[in-house]
Amino acid sequence: MNLNELTQKLIDIESVTGDEQELIDFIESFLLDSGYKGNIFKDEGGLIVNTPDSNPKIALVGHLDTVPIHESQKNYSDEENIYGRGAVDMKAGVAVMIQTILDERDNVVGVFYTGEEGTPEQNGLNNLMSKLKEDFSIELAIVMEPSSLECQLGCNGTLNATLVIPGVSSHSARPWMGENPFFKLKELSEFLLKNEIKDYEIDGLIYKQVITVTRINGGVANNVTPPDITLNVNFRFVPSFSAEDAEKYITDELQRFGDVNVGDISVGALPNKNLDIITDFINSTGLEVTPKQGWTDVARFTNHGIPALNFGPGDPLLAHTSDEFVIKNEILESYEILSKFLESAT
Amino acid sequence: MNLNELTQKLIDIESVTGDEQELIDFIESFLLDSGYKGNIFKDEGGLIVNTPDSNPKIALVGHLDTVPIHESQKNYSDEENIYGRGAVDMKAGVAVMIQTILDERDNVVGVFYTGEEGTPEQNGLNNLMSKLKEDFSIELAIVMEPSSLECQLGCNGTLNATLVIPGVSSHSARPWMGENPFFKLKELSEFLLKNEIKDYEIDGLIYKQVITVTRINGGVANNVTPPDITLNVNFRFVPSFSAEDAEKYITDELQRFGDVNVGDISVGALPNKNLDIITDFINSTGLEVTPKQGWTDVARFTNHGIPALNFGPGDPLLAHTSDEFVIKNEILESYEILSKFLESAT
Numbered sequence: 001m002n003l004n005e006l007t008q009k010l011i012d013i014e015s016v017t018g019d020e021q022e023l024i025d026f027i028e029s030f031l032l033d034s035g036y037k038g039n040i041f042k043d044e045g046g047l048i049v050n051t052p053d054s055n056p057k058i059a060l061v062g063h064l065d066t067v068p069i070h071e072s073q074k075n076y077s078d079e080e081n082i083y084g085r086g087a088v089d090m091k092a093g094v095a096v097m098i099q100t101i102l103d104e105r106d107n108v109v110g111v112f113y114t115g116e117e118g119t120p121e122q123n124g125l126n127n128l129m130s131k132l133k134e135d136f137s138i139e140l141a142i143v144m145e146p147s148s149l150e151c152q153l154g155c156n157g158t159l160n161a162t163l164v165i166p167g168v169s170s171h172s173a174r175p176w177m178g179e180n181p182f183f184k185l186k187e188l189s190e191f192l193l194k195n196e197i198k199d200y201e202i203d204g205l206i207y208k209q210v211i212t213v214t215r216i217n218g219g220v221a222n223n224v225t226p227p228d229i230t231l232n233v234n235f236r237f238v239p240s241f242s243a244e245d246a247e248k249y250i251t252d253e254l255q256r257f258g259d260v261n262v263g264d265i266s267v268g269a270l271p272n273k274n275l276d277i278i279t280d281f282i283n284s285t286g287l288e289v290t291p292k293q294g295w296t297d298v299a300r301f302t303n304h305g306i307p308a309l310n311f312g313p314g315d316p317l318l319a320h321t322s323d324e325f326v327i328k329n330e331i332l333e334s335y336e337i338l339s340k341f342l343e344s345a346t
Numbered sequence: 347m348n349l350n351e352l353t354q355k356l357i358d359i360e361s362v363t364g365d366e367q368e369l370i371d372f373i374e375s376f377l378l379d380s381g382y383k384g385n386i387f388k389d390e391g392g393l394i395v396n397t398p399d400s401n402p403k404i405a406l407v408g409h410l411d412t413v414p415i416h417e418s419q420k421n422y423s424d425e426e427n428i429y430g431r432g433a434v435d436m437k438a439g440v441a442v443m444i445q446t447i448l449d450e451r452d453n454v455v456g457v458f459y460t461g462e463e464g465t466p467e468q469n470g471l472n473n474l475m476s477k478l479k480e481d482f483s484i485e486l487a488i489v490m491e492p493s494s495l496e497c498q499l500g501c502n503g504t505l506n507a508t509l510v511i512p513g514v515s516s517h518s519a520r521p522w523m524g525e526n527p528f529f530k531l532k533e534l535s536e537f538l539l540k541n542e543i544k545d546y547e548i549d550g551l552i553y554k555q556v557i558t559v560t561r562i563n564g565g566v567a568n569n570v571t572p573p574d575i576t577l578n579v580n581f582r583f584v585p586s587f588s589a590e591d592a593e594k595y596i597t598d599e600l601q602r603f604g605d606v607n608v609g610d611i612s613v614g615a616l617p618n619k620n621l622d623i624i625t626d627f628i629n630s631t632g633l634e635v636t637p638k639q640g641w642t643d644v645a646r647f648t649n650h651g652i653p654a655l656n657f658g659p660g661d662p663l664l665a666h667t668s669d670e671f672v673i674k675n676e677i678l679e680s681y682e683i684l685s686k687f688l689e690s691a692t
Binding site: 174 | 504519639
């Protein structure tokens with residue numbers, strides 16, 4: 001099975017968050033059937049795989065789950081591309097990881113995990129991280145999220161806040177008796193038009209800070225003006241912000257519109273461009289260095305004191321879209337770039 | 347039992363739309379226990395009551411249901427007022443009707459009906475109207491909705507439309523890949539700020555045409571921008587508009603913002619100020635003549651060719667509010683005004 005066939009096979013085994021067991025079992029069997037003689041640790045968080053008696057310093061990390069499969073999702077391949085849910089996010093990367101594991105390099109440990117697309121609590125790395133830190137001395141985590149074959153450093157943090165815009169309900173025939181919170185959306189919209197996207201430079205990389213309304217809900221009956229309107233505001237914050245910074249920033253900005261309640265927060269990761277191990281990767285591969293726009297588990301590794309970067313086949317802008325696809329050449333190329341780096345890092 | 351006690355008793359028998367049976371039964375028993383000897387017709391739509399062998403020309407009309415009872419609803423009385431769900435809308439009016447029925451006037455038929463606060467299909471007059479038209483030659487329907495002791499003529503029409511503002515969904519970390527329909531709310535808000543309330547003069551009365559957003563809903567996940575946003579727009583249209591006029595107007599105005607789907611429409615009623623029977627009522631009572639802002643069943647009677655007006659105790663602005671109350675003096679006064687008119691109309 002070549003890399004393209006393996007990617008297609010991984011896509012065909014559907015693995016929406018919470019339903020990854022078949023894919024975990026497939027990877028285990030595939031390794032064994034391919035003659036792999038290494039250690040395979042398996043629990044509900046996923047798989048940790050390394051050659052026996054090795055002391056690997058580099059972790060290859062990939063999540064097995066995908067976002068839900070929309071009915072309009074294409075699933076086929078042509079001469080150049082493979083289409084399907086997970087094509088870029090991130091079954092092509094997982095295929096490259098499997099192929100690399102089969103090369104049985106002493107300096108590599110493979111980490112295949114579940115639940116990355118779910119809530120922070122669902123993430124399988126919560127289970128695997130303590131074993132990883134106990135059994136290994138990892139110096140670099142290569143998270144194989146799609147990066148268009150760039151070396152994507154760091155990542156934004158993410159925060160969800162509930163904003164409740166208060167009003168005074170009235171009969172819809174006599175709106176002057178109340179105060180319709182709908183009209184306050186004008187001001188919020190104007191604020192967001194100005195502040196939706198802001199660029200911040202860190203280590204020479206430009207991260208986009210983004211504030212987005214993702215949900216809106218209000219109203220109790222067709223003939224009554226809404227007592228209030230509730231919005232979910234998603235905030236992708238600059239990697240240099242702590243959780244406290246992010247919470248303060250979004251609260252300060254939004255509280256003029258209503259009551260702000262901050263929910264889940266996952267902090268981002270600084271690019272750490274000047275760490276030796278990251279400089280080595282950049283110099284050895286010669287890849288273009290760009291910022292990661294979005295949150296990935298490089299943040300979790302970084303926060304555990306393990307330098308991490310994003311590198312994998314596929315265009316990240318295609319992640320979660322219904323015409324998600326990966327270029328076949330990129331899969332092979334990323335495998336070759338990775339192999340060359342691992343060779344030099346031995 | 348005086349009018350105040352009767353009003354309080356009617357309030358104490360809760361009768362939220364769909365749950366009016368106990369109140370129907372109470373009114374029937376109360377009339378019989380008070381020695382009433384007239385006809386009582388009863389079906390699921392409510393009660394029709396008149397003295398035997400009479401040929402009444404004036405219908406007194408009142409709905410028995412209320413909107414739901416909020417937990418903060420007050421329910422008590424003091425020296426001046428009676429507080430409670432239905433106090434003004436419209437149990438005080440129903441008490442006045444009961445007292446007037448007990449006077450056994452030959453020119454009056456009482457119509458107590460269910461479901462006015464529900465959907466047009468729930469309205470008990472759908473059941474009662476054919477019997478009313480078959481058995482009686484009604485020349486004037488006095489709908490005893492609260493009118494602050496004014497003679498409130500006509501009523502607005504009401505229409506509900508669904509407006510779907512389309513967008514292009516994207517990952518919330520990369521909103522520039524899509525188009526967030528949230529931003530189109532700014533334009534809609536600006537349109538409504540200009541067009542929410544417009545005055546129209548008919549027969550010297552000023553009706554307010556009102557466009558109100560009453561529900562808003564959009565979004566699929568906290569980290570995805572909404573594919574679209576759906577709103578309910580409630581349109582209280584000028585009495586001179588037909589259903590087709592209203593549908594065309596709201597569609598023409600809203601379609602620039604998205605897809606418009608018109609749902610239920612109830613047309614309004616012209617004031618018909620110059621009809622003899624209405625002029626008689628105005629001249630006889632000397633009441634101030636004002637427009638009815640909102641929809642009432644005067645529209646149903648008018649559309650069935652029966653002249654109708656609104657007259658009853660209580661401030662209509664208090665209808666559906668949680669501190670709904672009626673002034674005791676107004677209950678007695680409306681009974682006296684009505685009695686005097688019925689006397690003169692004999």
